[in-house]
Amino acid sequence: MTAGDWADRALAAVLDRVTVTEAEVGARFPLYAEPADGRWTTTGRGSWTGGFWAGLLWLRARHTRKEAHRLAAAACTARLAPWVDADTATRGLIFWYGTAASFDTPETAVLRAKASRACLASYDARTGIVPWGSALGGPRLLARADAVPGLVPLLAGAGPEAATVAAAHLHHHLDLCLGPEGARHHGRPRPAWRFDAATGWQPCDDPAPGWSRGEAWLLLAVADALLRPEVACHRPERLAFAAGQLLELAQTGRLVPPNEAARPHGPVDTSAAAITAVAMLKLARVRAPQAQAYTSHAVAILSRLVEDHLTGPGGGRPAGMLSDGCYDAAKGLAVRHEVIWGDFFLALGLAALGDLLDIIRV
Template identity: 30%
Template sequence: MTAESPLDGVDLKTALEATLDRTDAVLAAVDDFPLLVDDDTGKWETTEDGNWCAGHWIGLLWLAAHHADEQGKRERFETAAYDYLDRMLAAEDLLGSMFAGMNYLYAGYRGYDLTGDRTLYGVGFTGADAMVDLFHERARMVPIGAYAVAGPSEQFDLTEAVGDRPTGEQISATDMIYASIPVLWRAYSETGTEAFRDRAIAHCDRHLDWCIKPDGTTFHEVEFDPETGDLIAQYNDLAYSDDSCWARGQGWNIAGLSRAYNETAAERYLAALEETVGYYVEQTPDDLVPYWDFEDPSIPDAPRDTSAAALTAYGLSRLEGDGERVADLRQTGEATLASLVEEYLVTDASAGDRGGVRHGTYNKPGDYGVDTELIWTNYYVAYALHERLTA
């Protein structure tokens, strides 16, 4: 007998249709890559080349094309996806950053999965090769790279050293276990080339050592000595403080550990997953959508972050394997996805933002993108729904 799921009785089909309708509406509203909604104007803030999340937008377009019920719509979404893909590929600085991993995975490999276009398959390998090249052999991690991330420049521009902070070439982050590494897992599964798998495992193991604290919380960033590879410092640029825990970082960690366990069935990844998910559940309200930082002293008046919940749901609901431990974690992911669909995804046909996921927080310390709709949240919810409905 199949165990009951928190998603039983949730109208997943309508939810997915809403997210794809939102993709359609956003496509009509923007000329560049959407990043987040400016709550003051209600309009999308955009970037010319997609910056760190080009693949999320292209991935949504691939999903919309795949599920379109009219040939005209399908062709429009596919044409847009290829157009945006060309613009992403022209951004050569992306390949020197950790973000190439997920962008080339979503735009490339997953585009291939939905279309069968072998050109997109090659795009995926370009992203995997970039992560191999970026991998720091002494630190045993993929660094952020010298890259300017969309947001307050003094906080996010990692192309130059600022004060005591070095460039992104000497910094890794908890994000990378999901932002950079899954493209390596995919490349290994396609080719059996050990270079992909070895670097994925090395990074995940270093993540366990450097990014996860004994209490199950995570650091945002870690700095290492480029000559020796030794750890220099651990800090929290996007958290409330160096002693608190940034919710989206915890979500990246959960998604990444879930994938690492799926690929290896290694006990160390499952144990770390249980520890970090345990903290997440203990510190999150009953609806499993956390505040932007688990330890912000202004809680319950602090903003939530649905993108942290989307990553958690996306990672755990796709967790593979048998046994009670895995089943419990997967059920947490399904419960989180159910909550997002029923409480935060707009399904009202009369709403202007139908299909958007509300209440995401991008950068609270920089007061940028707080309590709003974020393009990557929409992608992770849509993809989790797509996988659930097409399994």
């Protein structure tokens, strides 16, 4: 697929912003940036978002082909290593997106393999999932929509046993989030569930149904599963039905959704839109009859993000910021900000349009 000049210019602006961010944060990891001046709030270890910063550095290295940029991306990825043994299903986000856009150096391949094995070892046969875990605080036995993307492709490439676990993990989340209980809340998926030994799975209030990224994360996970025969062969009819449910929500909703469906006129979440666009580009590669429609929808989302939410030169703010992302709407934390995963998925979508990389591999 090819993009017009607008996509090329937008990608260059986002990646130029990466260089500005790199100078500001040093060896720390950016989380979200103030909308007024682009100043980043950072973390020393990376949290669940660290892989997106590493992924952005890899995308910059692919774009510029500069050795210094490749070395910076490799160094950042190496700093993710302490998360290999952390008790969290977000290792899928950390290690898939932190390595998939790389040049597949021996170091990144080894790190990804270690992370795959560690996640496989964390699989809980009683619940049928790799639990959300305790590393980020709160109850350990949670099933959350953001525990699935990244983990499906991370496990899928680690052998038959791991691919079976990837399918089980995905389908248990789909059954919970999209099943009869989940669908009763005004037609929106329930993105979070807690396991109780006495009563089984119980819905959680946070994140609530209508959380913008819940549906986007699930659609991305389904797209990744459909692209991998070793995962897609498990319950194919259920997977296709889930894809249809999520696509209907994506295609009938706004291009840039509100960060909470309960507040349709409130702040939007550009990061959710960017995730959805990438998922649609992936689905276009696996569903030939609908490929043009999915690609057109993805391009419409990316174009809207660039036209309405990507900062340009001048105006007192750094250029290349994807504004109006949301870190945590329930807590009122950074609800109109640039967020690092929003930048990543916007850059990934634009890079795929411009044929910088194959969308299937990331």
